[in-house]
Amino acid sequence: MDAISGAARDLPNVLDSALAMPDQRLLRPSRRPSHPPRLLMLYGSLRQRSYSRFLTLEAARLLEAFGAEVKIFNPSGLPLPDDAPETHPKVQELRELSAWSEGQVWSSPERHGSMTGIMKAQIDWIPLALGSVRPTQGKTLAVMQVSGGSQSFNAVNQLRVLGRWMRMITIPNQSSVARAYEQFDDAGRMKASAFYDRVVDVMEELMKFTLLTRGISDALTDRYSERKDVAEKKDLAEKEGNSVDLDAM
Template sequence: MPNLDDGELGEIDFQAIHNRAPSLHRPRVLMLYGSLRERSFSRFLTYEAARILDRLGAEVRVFDPSGLPLVDDVSADHPKVEELRQLSLWSEAHVWCSPERHGAMSGVMKTQIDWLPLSPIGGIRPTQGRTLAVMQVCGGSQSFNAVNQMRILGRWMRMITIPNQSSVAKAWQEFDDDGRMKPSAFYNRVVDVMEELVKFTLLTRDRSAYLTDRYSERVESVEQVHKRVSLPKI
């Protein structure tokens, strides 16, 4: 096979997959929501999920997108951009929760994701290998446009998106005056999603570097990889 670089392909390392000593710290989860409204149902749902994650033993941080500028409107050393990127570098898992607006995720949600680069920061890609759960809130009947879009983005950001997801229909009916979610099948699904996220995070976090290691990048130089994933702004 003349096209292969045998020195870089090698055999599958079963020990790297099966025999790593597990990390014992609490799973680190970053949560992003996609609305700045005072009564934001995506924020309510995010904090409800955060309570569930805390109950499951995770360490949770929720990013407040208020004040985050549009991409390329400021430099990457803006305080809110630096905060978001450092939280992603800290994390082992993400939860993205957006309202569905005009049949898509919100601009607030997309802006947060767009500020997370594919290229490494200090040698580490801020999303690669992290697990991801996606959720959305709907103003009307149940839809899946936003979660489907976020799944595409999760794959593009080299994340491990879990199979389960949550879409809350008529979200204005599902929360009380204090922003707490009422008991319902929707609430039970959120519990399912957070439980699955923690399981997948524990299963993959010590193996994510190996699972996301790519032959095509091993045969490239560091400079070539950086150039390819850091294309000029368009």
């Protein structure tokens, strides 16, 4: 983005050099990635008959039909956050999949009016920042939940909060499957219903948002506050006579 020259004179609290003019050209790149959209799916239950896993598998079939490359993380064996080093194989697997993905789907059961600890642990192991890399910033996100009783939105609402905290582009639509034990057959396939139709809607919308934002997520998430922070650190380092590694900022 081009810096705004002179326009910040009436904005005394703004650092002129870090203020940039939004540029439509950056939001219409001449070339977009040509590979299939890469989508990571997380689910929040380890039960043998896990409805959040069944819902994830059904959504994965839809995404593959829409042309995506899909990978599903199995949370079995993932340690609790802070109960193992970051070098733990399951932690490394999850972080590598998150870095690989361009978008994600989070599907959790609602337990005690909340997402499950299994779901939260997966998200907690994905850091907000690794040096200069923000592993989830700019990635698209769809949220879903399954409930044992009547329809509820507690889990998806909490997942939305986490998605925003992880700086993800969370799509407007979402899926909440009530009385999940009635919605899947013995083989774990989701039955035809309005709930199933909503899952189709959500996956279709996720694909559209992923295709729309791929190649421009850096421009979408380029922030004044972060440019200002880098500029101030660079200025301080230069005053102290130190070299500046912008990649580490």
